[in-house]
Amino acid sequence: MSLTVRHVTDADIPGVVALVADRIGEEDAPEAQLVLEDAEYDRRRWTVAVDGDRVVSTMGTYPMCARLGDLELPAALVEFVATATDYEGRGLVRRQFDYHHTDLLQRDELLEVMVGITYFYRRLGYEYALPVAPWQEIPSGDVPDVPEGWTVRVAGETDRQTIRDLQRPIQNSTDLSIGLSDQMWSFLLRSPVYDTLLAEHRGVPQACGRIYLHEDDPYVMDLAGGSRDGLLAILAGVGSRNPGRNLTVLTRPEASPNLDDLGSLSETGEAYYARIGDPLRWLNAIRPVLSSRLSASSLAGEKGEGMISLYASSIRFPYANGEVGEFTRGPREQAPISKGGSGVPPDLMTSLLAGPLGFVGLAERHPDMNGGSQQELMSVLFPPLTLDVQTWVVP
Ligand SMILES: CC(C)(COP(=O)(O)OP(=O)(O)OC[C@H]1O[C@@H](n2cnc3c(N)ncnc32)[C@H](O)[C@@H]1OP(=O)(O)O)[C@@H](O)C(=O)NCCC(=O)NCCS
Numbered sequence: 001m002s003l004t005v006r007h008v009t010d011a012d013i014p015g016v017v018a019l020v021a022d023r024i025g026e027e028d029a030p031e032a033q034l035v036l037e038d039a040e041y042d043r044r045r046w047t048v049a050v051d052g053d054r055v056v057s058t059m060g061t062y063p064m065c066a067r068l069g070d071l072e073l074p075a076a077l078v079e080f081v082a083t084a085t086d087y088e089g090r091g092l093v094r095r096q097f098d099y100h101h102t103d104l105l106q107r108d109e110l111l112e113v114m115v116g117i118t119y120f121y122r123r124l125g126y127e128y129a130l131p132v133a134p135w136q137e138i139p140s141g142d143v144p145d146v147p148e149g150w151t152v153r154v155a156g157e158t159d160r161q162t163i164r165d166l167q168r169p170i171q172n173s174t175d176l177s178i179g180l181s182d183q184m185w186s187f188l189l190r191s192p193v194y195d196t197l198l199a200e201h202r203g204v205p206q207a208c209g210r211i212y213l214h215e216d217d218p219y220v221m222d223l224a225g226g227s228r229d230g231l232l233a234i235l236a237g238v239g240s241r242n243p244g245r246n247l248t249v250l251t252r253p254e255a256s257p258n259l260d261d262l263g264s265l266s267e268t269g270e271a272y273y274a275r276i277g278d279p280l281r282w283l284n285a286i287r288p289v290l291s292s293r294l295s296a297s298s299l300a301g302e303k304g305e306g307m308i309s310l311y312a313s314s315i316r317f318p319y320a321n322g323e324v325g326e327f328t329r330g331p332r333e334q335a336p337i338s339k340g341g342s343g344v345p346p347d348l349m350t351s352l353l354a355g356p357l358g359f360v361g362l363a364e365r366h367p368d369m370n371g372g373s374q375q376e377l378m379s380v381l382f383p384p385l386t387l388d389v390q391t392w393v394v395p
Contacts, residue, residue: 003049003050003051003056003087003090003092004049004050005047005048005049005057005092005095005096005099006047006048006050007043007044007045007046007047007048008036008043008046008047008048008058009043011053012048012050012055013033013036013037015048015050015053015054015055016032016036016046016048016055016058017029017030017032017033017036018055019055019056019057019058019082019084020032020058020080020082022082022084023082023083023084023085024080024082027192027193028080028193030191030192030193031080031187031191031192031193032060032080034187034190034191035060035062035187038186038187040183040186041183044103045060045061045062045100045103046058046059046060046061046080047059047060047096047099047100049083049087049092049095049096051087055084056083056084056086056087056092057082057083057084057087057092057093057096058080058081058082058083058096059078059079059080059081059082059093059096059097059100060078060079060080061076061077061078061079061100061103061104061109061112062076062077062078062079062181062183062184062187062392063075063076063077063107063109063181063183063184064076064077064109064113064178064179064180064181064184064390065178065179065180065181066111066176066177066178066179067171067172067176067177067179068175068176068286068289069175069286069288069289069292070288070289071285071286071288071289073110073111073285073286074107074108074109074110075109075110075111075112075113075178076104076107076109076111076112076113077112077113077114077184077391077392078100078112078113078114078116079114079392079393081093081116081117093124094123094124097124097125101125101277104277105277105278105281109277110276110277110278110281110282110285111178111274111275111276111277111282111350111354112126112274112275112276112277113130113178113272113273113274113389113391114126114272114273114274114391115272115273115391115392115393115394115395116273121273122273125275126273126274126275126350127273127274127275127347127348127349127350127351128271128272128273129271129272129273129274129350129351129354129355130178130271130272130274130354130355130356130387130389131269131270131271131272131356131387132250132268132270132271132272132389132395133250133251133252133253133387133388133389134251134265134266134267134268135248135249135250135251135265135266135268136248136249136250136251136259136262136263136264136265136266137246137247137248137249137263137264137265137266138235138246138247138248138249138262138263139246139263140239140243140244140245140246140247142262142263143235143236143238143239143247144232144235144236144239144262145236146232146233146236146237146240147229147232147233147236149201149202150199150200150201150229150230150233151199151200151233152197152198152199152200152233152234152236152237152240153197153198153200154195154196154197154198155189155196155197155198155208156189157186157189157190159189159196159198159205160182160185160186160189161182162198162205162208163185163189163196163198163208163224164180164182164185166205166206166207166208166224166225167179167180167208167222167224167390169224169226169254170224170252170253170254170255170388171388173253173254173386173388174253174385174386174387174388175383175385175386175387176354176385176386176387176388177387177388177389178387178388178389178390179388179390180222180390184392187392188210188392193212194210194211194212195210195211195241196208196209196210196211196222197209197210197211197234197237197238199225199230199231199233199234199237201229201230201233206225206226206227206230207223207224207225207226207227207230207231207233207234208222208223208224208225208234209221209222209223209224209231209234209235209238209249210222211238211241212393212394213242214394216242216245217242217245217246217248218238218241218242218245218247218248219248219249219250219394220234220235220238220247220248220249220250221250221390221394222250222390223249223250223252223255224252224255225255227258228258228259231255231258231259232259235247235249235259235262247263250394250395251265252388253386253388270395272389272391272395274350274354274355275350276349276350276353276354279310279315279346279349279350279353280315280327280328280329282353283315283317283327283353284326284327286353287324287325287326287327290324290381291322291323291324293380293381293383294319294322294323294324294380294381295321295322295323297380298376298380299376299377299380300321300322301321301322302319302320302377303318303319303320303321304318304319304320304377305317305318306318306319306341306374306377307330307333307336307339307340307341307342307374308336308341308342308343308344308378309332309333309334309336309341309342309343309344310344310345310346310349311332311333311334311343311345311346311368312332312346313329313330313331313332314329314330314331314332314333314336314341315327315328315329315330316328316329316330319377324381336370336372337370337372337373340372340373340374341372341374342370342371342372342374342375342377342378343368343369343370343372344369345366345368345369348362348366348369352369352382353382354385354387355384355385355387356384356385356386356387357384358379358382358383358384358385359371359378359379359381359382359383360379360384361384363375363378
């Protein structure tokens with residue numbers, strides 16, 4: 001019988017849940033079920049490969065919210081990728097990614113982020129473009145008490161707007177943020193795997209954080225709040241629910257400075273996978289940001305025709321008076337430098353457009369990332385970015 005790839009239906013749900021339990025983990029299965037039984041979740045986002053009526057491979061995408069400068073950009077997360085052991089190596093995951101890459105472009109979700117199997121997703125077009133922030137390790141003896149006047153409780157789905165409001169200042173503090181959407185928070189707040197804590201001062205919610213237990217050790221993600229006391233209240237809440245355990249907290253741009261004196265920082269060298277599905281469309285979508293970078297630079301008064309070779313194809317764009325014009329596709333340019341253009345390897349495009357190294361940092365590391373006589377223009381248009389990234393699972 002032939003193997004068919006299609007979006008999930010009601011009848012597939014038990015098979016998907018069993019496959020997720022078998023290949024990813026028992027604790028993940030109820031989350032898959034929760035998503036698939038949610039009437040608000042668009043089932044075209046979740047695919048299966050079936051052999052007859054047996055589900056033998058599966059994966060899903062979920063809406064995320066990205067922001068670059070003042071631009072809000074739809075984005076996506078990939079999760080729950082699994083193939084039955086006896087069907088591995090037949091291209092079923094690759095076929096599903098082909099489906100989703102088309103589907104995501106139709107949704108304008110040009111930027112994808114994920115956490116997953118080491119190296120594997122490079123094969124499917126993803127780059128390790130976005131480093132994971134340092135973790136703060138707080139020994140159990142250093143976990144604070146709840147500050148005077150604060151209370152901590154587990155948040156429910158009805159708190160999701162409050163939680164999103166608490167996340168926003170942090171997300172707005174970086175050049176690029178990729179944040180959990182309203183629907184993602186709806187799933188996470190109902191998930192049996194996580195507890196999201198809300199700290200309230202005189203009944204007003206002011207801080208939150210999401211806890212994952214790994215072998216009884218608490219990991220804290222999405223920590224957010226405007227005051228040190230609020231963040232301490234969250235950590236105290238985590239500590240009192242997990243007495244005697246060390247806390248591991250994912251640091252964030254605005255939240256972490258308040259807590260520097262607790263424990264120590266640990267850099268893991270990990271990175272999120274990311275992929276910009278159509279770099280040309282992304283460049284056109286972010287033209288206002290590119291123009292503001294240009295107009296704020298020493299090239300503000302310059303005018304010209306830019307050319308970026310992706311080696312197998314190229315991208316061209318006009319610029320003048322601090323404005324970047326429309327990006328269009330051009331032919332293959334094997335030797336762009338000799339024609340006044342720059343070279344960018346396509347498998348580093350997401351790192352260039354969304355990563356923390358910028359053009360200069362990447363060019364220092366990769367001989368085929370080359371500015372040529374456009375070096376300054378490339379540095380201005382693609383600076384190093386500060387980041388805040390959220391994902392479903394612990395990165
Ligand atoms: C990893 C997994 C999803 C691969 O599924 P699959 O259906 O066998 O994948 P495909 O056959 O579509 O493989 C796609 C490509 O990746 C390659 N590949 C498969 N597993 C790989 C691995 N672990 N590392 C590197 N490459 C791998 C295949 O050879 C294939 O290459 P090609 O298209 O160039 O020939 C599957 O082995 C699995 O379910 N693992 C356990 C579950 C899991 O850990 N899920 C991830 C949670 S994020």
